[in-house]
Amino acid sequence: MEAKCSLYRTIQDNLYRPGEAIIGGVLYLTESLVVLLNFTEPPDRSLYSSLTKMRKYQHVLALIFAIDEINKNPKLLPNVTLGFHIYDNFFHSRTTHEIILDLLFTEQKHAPNYLCDRRNNVLSIIGEFPTESMIEITSIFNTYKIPQFTYGTHKTSLCGKTGSPSLHWISPKESTHHMGIVQLLLHFQWRWIGLIVSDDDGGESFLQNFIPVLAQHSICVAFLHKDTVKNYHTENQFLDNFPKLILAVLLPEVNVIILKGDSQLIIFLSDQLDVFEFVTKIYIGKVWIMPPQWYFSAPQSGIIIGAQFFQGALSFSISTKTVPGFWDFLHTFKPDESMKQFFCVFWQYAFNCHLSSENNKQFEKCIGNEKLESLPIIRFEMDMTGQSYTIYNAVYAVAHALHAICLSRRGTVPKRGKFKPLNVQPWQLQSSLKNIHFNNGALHEVLFENGELSIGYDVVNWVTFPNQSFLEVQVGKISPSHEFFIQEGNIVWNNRLQQMPPHSKCVESCHLGYSQIIQEGKPPCCYDCAPCPENMISNNIVMSTHAKSSKMQIASVSYQCPEDQFSHRLLHLFNKTKSSYRNEQINLSLSFPDAVHCVKCPEDQYPNKNQDQCRQKIITFLSYKEPLGIVLLSLALSFSVITCLVMQIFWKNWNTPIVKANNRPLTCILLTSILLCYLSSLFFIGKPVKDTCIIQQMAFGVIFSVSVSCVLAKTVIVVLAFKAAKPGNRLRKFLGKSVANFIVLSSFLIQVGICIAWVSTTPPFLHADMHSQAEQIIVECNEGSITMFYSVLGYVGFLAIVSFAVAFLARKLPDTFNEAKFITFSMLVFCSVWVSFLPAYVSTKGKHIVAVEIFSILASNTGLLACIFSPKCYIIIVRTDLNSRKLIIEKRS
Template sequence: MTKVVYKNYQHALTLMFAIHEINKNPTLLPNITLGLHIYDNQFYARITYATILDLLFTQQRNVPNYKCDRGKDVLSVIGGLSLDASIQMATILSIYKIPQLTYGAFETTFSGKSEFASLYHVAPKVSTHQTGIVRLLLHFRWTWIGVIVSKDDGGESFLQILMPLLMQNNICVVFRERIEIIGNAQLGSHAENMKKFPEIFLSADVNVTVISGDFQSLLALTIVLGIHEFVAMSYVGRVWITSPQWDFTNSISALGFCRKTFHGTLSFLAHTNEVPEFRNFLQNLKLDKTLEHFLCFFWISVFQCCFNESHFTGCEKCTGEEKLEHLPRNHFEMEMTGQSYMIYNVVYAVAHALHAMYLSRPRRLPEKSKSEHMNVQSWQVHSFLKNIHFNNGAGHEVLFENEALSTGYDIINWVTFSNQSFLKVRVGKISSSQEFTIDEKAIVWNGRFKEMLPHSKCVESCNFGHSRTVKKDQPVCCYDCTPCPEDMISNKTDADDCIKCPEDQYPNRNKDQCIPKVITFLSYQEPLGIVLAFLAIFFVVITSVTIQIFVKNWDTPIVKANNRTLTCVLLMSILLCYLSSLLLIGKPGKVSCLLHQSAFGIIFSVAVSCLFAKTITVVLAFIATQPGNAMRKWLRRNISHSIVLSGSLIQVGLCLAWLSTSPPFPDVDMHSKAGQIVVKCNEGSVTMFYSVLGYMGFLATIGFAIAFPARKLPDTFNEAKFITFSLLIFCSVWISFIPAYLSTKGKNTVAVEVFAILASNTGILACIFLPKCYIIVLRSDLNSRKLLREKKNY
C-alpha cells in the first residue's frame, strides 16, 4: 500500500489558495484568470517523466520533441521537492523553455547551465542553512557529532558544502552514514538490514546528529529508530538537527511512533510569515467536483469516509461537515508550513512576472480582447523571473535575487506529546546575510538529558586561562588543556591559542583578563624613596657642618697641613654629590634625566681628582724634604690644582660628547616588572654611560695605586692612609654596583644607583674628614704647631 503523507496535501491547497487570491485581485493580472494542473509523482522519480509529459500533452499522446496536441496554457511549472525530481523535470521542461520553479531546500549547481536554463531554484540557499547548522553547533560547543544523509545527489551535495565548514570550525564528524532511498516494496527488507544501524550511535558516544533527506529517503531510518525506541530505552533521546526537506511528524502520522526519539529536535525551516486568509480558506473549503478526485484518497484516510460509495465498498459517505481544522496536527496543519509558504511566494512571483510582461507590451488592443490575442509564449517569461521584487497577498515583501529567495531559515524546536500531537517553537533564525540568533532558554531538550544543556564533545572544555593542544594521532576535537604562558591570557572557552596582553596591560592571576599596569617610579611617597631621600639630606647636613667646622678652623695646622683649597673643593663636591642623588628620586623628566647622569659623573670626577691630587701632594712633599731635591719647585707651581682641573675637564668632555650624541631621556619599561610600567631615565648611549663610570674608576684606581704605598710616610697629618681607605671603599662600591645594576629591574635599579652614590660619597667623607673633625672638635691639643714641629724633628 502506498504511504500517504497527509501534510503534503497542504502544498497543493496552498497552490489553489494563491491562484484564488490572484484571480480575485483586480490590480494583478486584471481580466486574466490563471489556471492550474496538479500532478503527483508518488515519491518516485521514475514517474516524474510520465507526469511531465501528461502535463505537456493534453490527449495522452506523449511524443517528445513534437508539439502534437500540446497545451498552450502551460507558462510555468512549480515543483520538485527533491533534487532528483527537479533534475528529471528540468530535463524535459528545458527542451520547451518552460520556466520551472523548484522550492526544494537543496543546493543545485544545475541552475543557469545551458541544459537546465529554465530551472529556477527559488528556495532559500541551502548554504545559509548549513552555515546555520555550524553556527548552532558552535553556539552550544557541540564538536563531536554524527551526520546522516540520503544516498542520492541531494545528500552528496549537502555533504560537499557542510563538511568543509565543519573542518574549518574544528567540528569532528564521528560517523557519516548514507541512507539508501527505497520504495514501499523494499521497505520491510531494508529496515531489517538496518537493525544494527543504531549500534553506530551507541558506540560513538555522540549526542548530536545532523540529518539531511526527505520523508522517503529517511523512512527506513525512522522505522528502525522507532523499533529501538521500545527495545532500547538507553538510545531514546538525542539532539537531532534536521533539514528543511524532512518533517519527521510525517513519520508519526504514517507509522505512529518515534515520538520520544525526536522530542526536542531542532529543525531549519524556511522563514515564514503568517498568512491570515489561509486559515479562512481551509475552513471554508467546499468539496466540489473539481476537488473530489484530488482529495478523495486523503479524505478516506483521515476522515474514514468517501464521496461516492460505489468507488469503495463499505465506506460511509461523507456528510460534508468534515473540517480540516478538526484533524490532529500530525495529519494536517492549519498554519502555512515553510514549504507551503515558498509555494505561495512562487505563485505570486510567476503572477508578477506575467503582469510585468503584460505591462511591457504595447496597449493597442481593446481591453476585452487583451487576454485572447497576447499569444504569450513560455520562453518570454524568463527575462521577467530573473530578479523580481514584490509584495505577496499577505503584504509581505518578497525578493528573488540571482534565482534564489532572499530570505533565511527559522530554527524550530519540536515538542512532541503522548497523543501524537506536537508543538513547533521558533527559537532562532539564520538570515540570508548570515546573521544568527538563538534563544536557548526557549528550547525544550529531550527528556534523556538531565542537565539543562546537552553536551557532545570528545573531551571537557578548556577553561579560561588555558589553550587547546591537539593530541598526536587524534582528531582535532580530542585535545589537552595547556595553561597560558606567564604574559598571555585566554578569555574564552576552548581557545585555540593564548593571546598577549597589550604592552600597557598584564594578565591577572587566572590569566583570563588583561588589567592595566600600574605606573611606578622611585617616589618620595614610598618608604624606600623616603629613606634614601632622608639619608641624602642627612649627609648633606653632615657635610655642611663639616664645611663650617673647617671654615671656622681655617688657620689651624690640621686644616693648613693638607692644602686648604683642595679640602674645600673636595667638601663642596661631596656636598653636590649628595644633592645630585636627589635628582634620581621622583618621576623622571627631561631636565632631571639630562642633569643627574652628567652632574653625577662630573662632580664625582672632581672629588676623585681632589683625592688623587692630595695623594700626589703628600708624595711630593715627602720627597721635597730631602736636601737638594728638584721636586721642591713642583710644589710651588700648584700642581695639585692642575691635576684637579685636567682630571675634571676630561670627564666634562666625555659628558658633553654624551649629551650631544645620544643624551639620556625619560622612558618607560613595560616588561621588566609584571604588572608595572616603570618610568625611568634611559641612558641613551650605554657606551657613554659606562665610559663615564670607567673614567671615574680609572682615576680612583690610579689614586689608590699611589696612595697605598704612601700611607706609611712619616708626617704628622699624613692623609695618604685615609685616602687609601676612602678609595678602597669607593672602588668596592662601584665594582659591586655594576652587577647589582644589571641584575635588578624596575625602580630598584634607581635605588641601587642612589645607594651607590650615597655609600661611596659617605666613604670619602668618613675616611678623610671624620678623623680631622675629631681632632678639631675633641682633641684640640693635637692641633698645634708645637706638636707639628716635634713630629717633624722626630
C-alpha cells in the same frame, strides 16, 4: 476512471485553470514506492503503491491562493488574468520528465524542439524536483528559457553544475542550514555528535559539504552511519546491519544525533529503534536534529511514527510570516468540478469519502460540509508552512516581473480580451527575476538576489503528546547572513534524557586556567587538560575536555529475552557486535586547531592566581612614600647635612695649619661636589619624568668626575711637592694652582663631552617596564644607550683607579698632614663599591635597579667623605693641639 482515486495517480490527473499567463506547478504530493517498467511496450503513466503526502497539498492551495489574490488585486496586473497548470511529479525522475514535456506541449505530443504545439503562455514553473535529475530537468527549462523556481533543498553543488540562468532557488541556501546546525551545537556546547545519513548521492553530498563546516568549528563526529532502506530486504540483512546502528546510538557520551535522509529512512530507523526497545527493554533518549522541512509521519491509523524517539527533536523550517486571508481561504475551500479529479485521492484519505457522483463500495459519498480545519495537524496544517510561503512568494515574483515588462512597453498594463496570450516570452522575465525587490500580498518585503530568495530558517522544537498530537514550537531563527538566535527556555526536551539540556561531549570540560592537550591517535575532542603556563590564562570553555578513552564503551545491560527465535538471534548478534566494537574506534578524525587554549594577557595586565582572569597591573616606581624610598631619602639628606657640617667646620678653621696644608680651594670644590652627589641621588627617587631621566644620569656622571678629579689633583700636588723639594728640580714650576685647576677642569670637560654626545645620539628616556614584574608596570628611566652609560661610568672609574694608584705610591711620604694614605683608603672604598655595583645592576630588576644605583652613589660618596675628611675633623675638633704651627715646625726640625 474513478477507481484511480484509490489505486493510481497519473499525469492526466492534473489541475488546470486557463489564463493569459500560465504558471506551471510540478509539486511533490505523492511518493512512489514501486515503479513498474515494461520494456516490451511503451511505459504507461501509472505509479503503483504510492503514498500520498497529505500535508503537501497545502502547496497546491498556496499556489492557487496566490494567483487568486493577484487576479483580484487592481494594482498588480489589473488587465491580465493569471492561470495555473499543476501536476503531481511523484518525486520520480521518469515521471517528472514526462510531466514537464506534457506541460510544455499540447495533446501529449512530446516533440522537443518543435514549437508548433507549444503552450506559449506558460511563463514559469514552480516545483520540487528529484535531486538526481535536477541537471537534466534544468537543461530542458534552459532550452526554452523558462524560469524555474524550485523549493527543494538548496544544493550548492548543483548551482555550479547547472549553470542555468533560468534556475531560481526559493529555499534557503544549503550553507544556511549547515551553519544553523553548527550554531545550535555551539550554543549548547555539543562537540561530540553522531551522524546518520542516507547511503546515496544526497547523503554523500551532505557529508562533503557539512563535515568541513564541523571541522572549522571544532566539532567532532563520534560515529557516522550510512544507511538506506535497501539494506534491509531480508531478515539476515536486517540482523547484520541493525547492531552496528544501535551500538552507535547507545554511545553514552553522544546525546546529539543529526539525521539526513528521506522520510522512508527515518520511518525505518524509528521501526528499528522500536524493535530494539522491545527486545532489550532499554529506552533510548537522544536529541535528534532532523532534516530541513521534516515533519512527523502518520499512517491511516493516525498513530505518529517515532513519537517516543523524536520527542523534543529540533529541525529547521523555512522562515514564514502570517499571510492574512489564507486561513479563510482554506476554511471555505471546496473542490469544484474542475478540481475533483485532482483532489479525489486527498479527499478520500482526509475525510474517508469520495467526490465522485458514482457509487464507491470502499468510501461513502462526500456530503459537501467537509472542512480542512477539522483535520488533525499530522495530516494538514491550516497555518502556511515554510515551503508554501516560498511558493506564494515565487508566484508574486513572476507577477511583479510581468507587471514591470508591461509597464515598460506602454507605461500601463494593456487591456486584453479574455485569456488571449500576452505577447511576452518567458526569457524576457529572466533579467527582472534575477534581482527583484517587492512586497507580496501580505505586504512582506521579498528580495531575490542572483536568482536566490533571501530567506532563512526557523528553529523548530517538536513536542508530542499522548493523544497522538504534536506541536511545532518556534524556538529560534537563523538569518540568510547566518545571524543566530535561540530561546533556550522555550525548548521541551525528550523526557528520556538524564540531563536537560544534555551534554554531548567526549570528556569532561577543562577547568578554567587549563588548556587542552590533544592526545596522539585520538579525536581532537578527546584530550587532556594541562595548566596554563606562567603569564597565560584560559577564561572561556568552548569545547568539552579530556577524554579517558575514545573507544566505544557500551554499558553492560541485563537482558530479558523474549521467547521468539528472532529475538534470540537479535540479542546474540547484538552481543557479538558489541564485543567486536569494544576495540574499534568509529569516528571521523577531523583535523582542526584546539578550541580551548591559553592566551597571554595584555601587556598592562597579569593573570590571577587561578589563571582564569587578567587583572590590571599596578604602576610602580621608587616612591618617597615607601619604606625603601624613605630610607634612601633619609640617608641622602643625612649625609648632605653632615657634609654641610664638615664644610662649616673647615670654614670656621679656614686659617688653621691643617686646612691650609691641604689646598683649601680643592677642598672646597671637593666638599661641594660631595654635597651635590648626595643631592643628585634625589633625582632617582619619585615618579620619573622625561627631564629627570636626562638630568639624573648627567648630574651623576659630571659631579662624580669632579669629585674624583679633585682627589686626583690633591694626590698629584702632594707628589709634586715632595719631588720639587729637591734643589734644581724642574717640577717646582708646577706647584702652583694651575696644575690642580688643569686636572679638575680637563676631567670635567671630558665627562661633559661624553654626556653631550650621549644626549645628542641616544639620550635616556622614560620607559614603562611591563615584563620584569608579573603584577607591576615599572615606570623607570631607560639609559637609551647602554654603551654611553658605561662610558660615563667607566670614565669615573678610570679617574678613581688613577687616583688610587698615585695615592698608593705617595702614602708613605713624610708629612704632618699627608692625605695620600687617606685618599688611598677612600679610592679603595670607591672602587670596591662600583665594582660591586656592576653585577648587582645587571642582575636586579624593576625599581630595585634604582635603589642599587642610589646606594652605590651614597656608599662611594660616603667613602670619600669619611676617609678623607674624618681624620681632619677629628684633629680640628678633638686634637686641637695637633693643629698648630709650632707643632709643625718641631716635627720638621
